[in-house]
Amino acid sequence: MLATAPLAKPSLPEIAWERLPDDFILPDEPVENNLQPLLAAALRESLELAGLILESMLIASNFGICATVGNKTVVKAPDWVYIPEVKPLLEGEVRRSYTPKIEGDLPLIALEFVSEAEGGEYSINPHYPYGKWYFYERILQIPLYGIFHPKSGELDLYRLVEGKYELQSPDENMRFWIAEMNLFLGIWAGKKAEFSASWLRWWDKSGSLLLWGSEMVERERQLIEQERQRTEQERQRAEDAESRLQHEQVIRQRLMDRLKALGIDTHLDDE
Numbered sequence: 001m002l003a004t005a006p007l008a009k010p011s012l013p014e015i016a017w018e019r020l021p022d023d024f025i026l027p028d029e030p031v032e033n034n035l036q037p038l039l040a041a042a043l044r045e046s047l048e049l050a051g052l053i054l055e056s057m058l059i060a061s062n063f064g065i066c067a068t069v070g071n072k073t074v075v076k077a078p079d080w081v082y083i084p085e086v087k088p089l090l091e092g093e094v095r096r097s098y099t100p101k102i103e104g105d106l107p108l109i110a111l112e113f114v115s116e117a118e119g120g121e122y123s124i125n126p127h128y129p130y131g132k133w134y135f136y137e138r139i140l141q142i143p144l145y146g147i148f149h150p151k152s153g154e155l156d157l158y159r160l161v162e163g164k165y166e167l168q169s170p171d172e173n174m175r176f177w178i179a180e181m182n183l184f185l186g187i188w189a190g191k192k193a194e195f196s197a198s199w200l201r202w203w204d205k206s207g208s209l210l211l212w213g214s215e216m217v218e219r220e221r222q223l224i225e226q227e228r229q230r231t232e233q234e235r236q237r238a239e240d241a242e243s244r245l246q247h248e249q250v251i252r253q254r255l256m257d258r259l260k261a262l263g264i265d266t267h268l269d270d271e
Contacts, residue, residue: 012126012138013070017101026064026075026097035150035195036113037061040080042192043111046202046210052181058083058104064097065107067139072128076135078110084180100140108180109144110136111200114151121147137165144178146185153187153198175203183210 020026040061047053059082064075075097086104089095100106112121112132123131126138136142137160145165146157157176158165170176175186188201192212202210211219 015139016068017099018066018068018073019099019102020064020066020073020075020097024073024097035197036079036115038193038195039113039148039150039200042212043080043200043202045212049213049216050202050204050210052183052210056085056088058086058095058098060098065110065140066097066099067135069128069130069139074128074130074135074139076130076132078107078132078136079113080111081107082109082181083107106140107142109146109178110142111146111148114147114149133165138163143180148200150198153189155185155187155200157185173207 044053044059044061047059053059059080061080062077063081064077065081066073066075068074083098083100084105086098098104114121120132122133124134124137125131126134130139133145136145141160141163143160144157145160146155148155155170155176157168157170159168160166168176170186171184173184173186175184177184182205184203184205184207186201186203188199188209190196190199192199192214204210
């Protein structure tokens, strides 16, 4: 019986980097639930408030990242994408999509949020229109790819190593160190707006959480309240001290009056 040769993996078609024509119709798929936009916005918000977003960066959600593969235009829109540096737009120009290399850097990190029905985040389909995993790993070659499961609060983070994604291990705090950003990425369980959920959050290298705006307001409110309480305590101590002094003066005067009534001179003559 003749042994069958293993099937060869499909070779990668030629990849080109071309701007989309102005009349290209971008995919217009609605988000799968109202938590997804909040997850993406929360990631950006804390970076912005920490002063870590530069004008030269591109940080977006559900935004088309493009490549031309085998003369076919491929567009994928990560739930959240971070691009360290992009070329500035001309005055009045609006960015409809992003093509790496001709418009700036490759994305550093792409994140996908898994909904109730898996949307192909793990798809390695090597044929047009290509799976998300295959597109990020083989075509775009994005260094970091994260898949977040909001329902279970789990994050799988993969780093591109020799052209293949390798699952990374979190630290003892269940956070992933992203050296390129000098930040940790991890899971935080709590409430934002009306949602109690698991959120993707950033921590700096010292382990301090990058705060949202509402948390900054609450922290400032607490500091003001602590200062009010400290001032009130100092005022109360001052009042107590003054009250004690007045009481001592009353007692002393009564004693003086009593001694005087007994004919005891309470004043010493100067020598």
